[in-house]
Amino acid sequence: MRVLGAGVMRILMFGWEFPPAISGGLGTACFGMTRALVQRGHGITFVVPALPGGDRTSHVSLVAASDFAAPAEEGLPAGLSVSPVESPLRPYMTQADYGILRESLLASPGPYGSDLFAELERYAAAAGRIARSVPFDVIHAHDWLSVPAALRARRAAGRPFVFHVHALEADRSGGSGDARIVALERQGLLEADHVIAVSRFTSRMIVERYGIDPGKVSVVYNAVLRGGAVGAYGVSKRPGEKIVLFLGRITHQKGPGVFVEAAAKVLAVLPGVTFVMAGSGDLMPQMIERVAELGLGSRFLFTGFLRGEEVERMFAASDLYVMPSVSEPFGIAPLEAMLADVPVILSRQSGVAEVLRHVLKVDASDVDDLAQKICAVLAYEALARELVERGREELAAFTWERAAGQIEDVYRKVTGGQ
Amino acid sequence: MPFIVLHLDFHLPLRLRAYGFFDIGLSQDYFDGGASRAALERFAEGFALPACERLLTLTRRHRGRFRVSLSVSGMLLEQMEKGQKPLLESFRRLADTGCAEFVCGVSHHSLASLFSETEFRRQVALHRRMIRARFGQTPRTFRNTAGICDEGVARTVRSMSFQTILVEDAFLPPGCKTEASCRLPGNRALTALIRHGRFSGELTGPGAEALGERLAGEYGGNEIICLAADCPWSGGDDPGASSLLRFLATAPGRLLKERNWRFLTPSEAAAGHRGAEGRAGRSWTGPGPASRLENHLQRDAANTLYAMEGQVLGAGSRRLLGTWRALQASDYLDFLSTKGPSEGARGGVSRPFASPYDAYIHYMNILRDLSARTGGTSGVRP
Numbered sequence: 070m071r072v073l074g075a076g077v078m079r080i081l082m083f084g085w086e087f088p089p090a091i092s093g094g095l096g097t098a099c100f101g102m103t104r105a106l107v108q109r110g111h112g113i114t115f116v117v118p119a120l121p122g123g124d125r126t127s128h129v130s131l132v133a134a135s136d137f138a139a140p141a142e143e144g145l146p147a148g149l150s151v152s153p154v155e156s157p158l159r160p161y162m163t164q165a166d167y168g169i170l171r172e173s174l175l176a177s178p179g180p181y182g183s184d185l186f187a188e189l190e191r192y193a194a195a196a197g198r199i200a201r202s203v204p205f206d207v208i209h210a211h212d213w214l215s216v217p218a219a220l221r222a223r224r225a226a227g228r229p230f231v232f233h234v235h236a237l238e239a240d241r242s243g244g245s246g247d248a249r250i251v252a253l254e255r256q257g258l259l260e261a262d263h264v265i266a267v268s269r270f271t272s273r274m275i276v277e278r279y280g281i282d283p284g285k286v287s288v289v290y291n292a293v294l295r296g297g298a299v300g301a302y303g304v305s306k307r308p309g310e311k312i313v314l315f316l317g318r319i320t321h322q323k324g325p326g327v328f329v330e331a332a333a334k335v336l337a338v339l340p341g342v343t344f345v346m347a348g349s350g351d352l353m354p355q356m357i358e359r360v361a362e363l364g365l366g367s368r369f370l371f372t373g374f375l376r377g378e379e380v381e382r383m384f385a386a387s388d389l390y391v392m393p394s395v396s397e398p399f400g401i402a403p404l405e406a407m408l409a410d411v412p413v414i415l416s417r418q419s420g421v422a423e424v425l426r427h428v429l430k431v432d433a434s435d436v437d438d439l440a441q442k443i444c445a446v447l448a449y450e451a452l453a454r455e456l457v458e459r460g461r462e463e464l465a466a467f468t469w470e471r472a473a474g475q476i477e478d479v480y481r482k483v484t485g486g487q
Numbered sequence: 488m489p490f491i492v493l494h495l496d497f498h499l500p501l502r503l504r505a506y507g508f509f510d511i512g513l514s515q516d517y518f519d520g521g522a523s524r525a526a527l528e529r530f531a532e533g534f535a536l537p538a539c540e541r542l543l544t545l546t547r548r549h550r551g552r553f554r555v556s557l558s559v560s561g562m563l564l565e566q567m568e569k570g571q572k573p574l575l576e577s578f579r580r581l582a583d584t585g586c587a588e589f590v591c592g593v594s595h596h597s598l599a600s601l602f603s604e605t606e607f608r609r610q611v612a613l614h615r616r617m618i619r620a621r622f623g624q625t626p627r628t629f630r631n632t633a634g635i636c637d638e639g640v641a642r643t644v645r646s647m648s649f650q651t652i653l654v655e656d657a658f659l660p661p662g663c664k665t666e667a668s669c670r671l672p673g674n675r676a677l678t679a680l681i682r683h684g685r686f687s688g689e690l691t692g693p694g695a696e697a698l699g700e701r702l703a704g705e706y707g708g709n710e711i712i713c714l715a716a717d718c719p720w721s722g723g724d725d726p727g728a729s730s731l732l733r734f735l736a737t738a739p740g741r742l743l744k745e746r747n748w749r750f751l752t753p754s755e756a757a758a759g760h761r762g763a764e765g766r767a768g769r770s771w772t773g774p775g776p777a778s779r780l781e782n783h784l785q786r787d788a789a790n791t792l793y794a795m796e797g798q799v800l801g802a803g804s805r806r807l808l809g810t811w812r813a814l815q816a817s818d819y820l821d822f823l824s825t826k827g828p829s830e831g832a833r834g835g836v837s838r839p840f841a842s843p844y845d846a847y848i849h850y851m852n853i854l855r856d857l858s859a860r861t862g863g864t865s866g867v868r869p
Binding site: 334338426427429430437438440441442444445448449450451452454455456458459 | 507508509782783784786787788825841842844845847848851852855
């Protein structure tokens, strides 16, 4: 048992995915963030809807709502526990894809269908029970799914609530989105004692679209964890072969259509290039059709969803990573590409574009500009070299240690510096 | 008796167009005429015209005791002839006062000296002809782009009968220390005037107004203080430009109040004060391209540009040669700097492109097109 010193917090955190069972950037971000917070001496109980396979080896104490009373002890670094809540929300944890997941949940009469909000209610009830049994100083909740749980915990224990926004419904849907989700987001934003946004881009949206007081919103940028094996892959490519990579959900938000159209323009002048679309999503059939229609089949590959080591291998084989997202609150994949020494082109409609200088930037809908920049990176070797070398230096500043320090400031503010 | 040599370098590059990869082979519009004219107007109204006006006033008011050294790049001269006659006229009037020495540079404000001695020589000769034709002076003093100097530059310049050379303090000849003037080792006929780095920096800094006072307090003996500023500014809203204008408004008048202070042209300074002789036999290799070209983008762009020399000359087209020279303006390489908070900027130059990477892409696309037009292979449409 750790003796809590001055300024050390006991944090009750609500998320909905945590490694190794993750489907997207949120779990990765939660992992890095909690690890850095624990290293700074804080204790974290991390509540998720469910834990598949019972693997709870982690630096947090993972708690499932169903069995929160039995915190995992073995193999856990001190200070962090994770609690899963047993509920039909489980597919979140195993579904590959954040967006598909939301859609499958909302689909009526899908497996959970209109029951989703009832399930959230059940998660919230469990959260209330956890809040009464686990001592803590501050509640930290990630994204809309955690809002009912966080609010219930606050009601139960009377501790301040920090709402961490990684993505908003408007980003995911590309339009106004599901009204019930937007309502949950608004409730969370209004009731939170403080809001953390992953970028100025997201912070602006919170202030403008949800009418939140800008003084209540802090921006904390995500970081990226350097994996052990980056660059260690032997990649077999034909000499001179160039690979341009899209990696992400194939949904409207990620701008796959722009990527396909740009590919056609690039191939018209540089016919030897290979384009890879890695990921899955509702627009995938449409993309495959469009590629066939443009006659790019021989130069265009669809890999399906990649995970873990496959992602690293894919990066290692690529000469350029493109993120043409229509709306991206932060976007951690460009940082991962940079870690793998891959030059990056990203859309200005992303939070990560605010902080990166050593990448090429395009407007999300500007197919021509994207295509010309892809050509430039492939044609001018010095450009790729400079981007990669400067990018390496730039990445050094993106650490979870720094983010954890900023999160700590928020905790101090909401708890009155206790 | 302290002496001041005040040198101002006037130069403005043409604005490049956003030239996409898909323009290669289709468009020869490398320069943005409209943006270039607008930049010239801002440069003239916001800085160059008021600066000339102040210099003229100083020469009148102090009846020959105020002297100034000017270089006006060939690229700027050509632009003024097309679209800024009043500014050209101001320079002419300065030339007529007899108090201004026009210093020869490299016609296109290029870094040719780092890459090709023959092209360097041609551009120096070209600039000399331009000055002779416009201002009726045959330049005796030379200053390379950004004051770059080494043994090769000194030799070339001497062989072209220049007697004085203005040198950046970073490129100090061996044995010259920081004295303001010295005879170059093994090249006694050529006198180098060394720019005073610190005070020259203050010309364009926030303390410019008080510089006259400071100099008066610091010097009393027989020193030469060489102040030189590069002025590639976009206009009066540029802090460097407004500082220099404030300096001209206050400092020379303040210094000339002291009975023993004098301003000299570089030739006068060199004739009267040859300084110590640099130590011969020591190698003076200079800093080479590395000092100016710090990253992959700059080196690649410059190497690509100068690798085209043979094919451009071989193509035998005056128009293509002119285009190639215009693309040599050092500013285009400065825009590619990726270091520091002021990315892509050097000495307050306003950036026409969003990032050094964008600047590089447009520039390289242009070179690729030019290369194809002069008989090289573009590699774009196999």
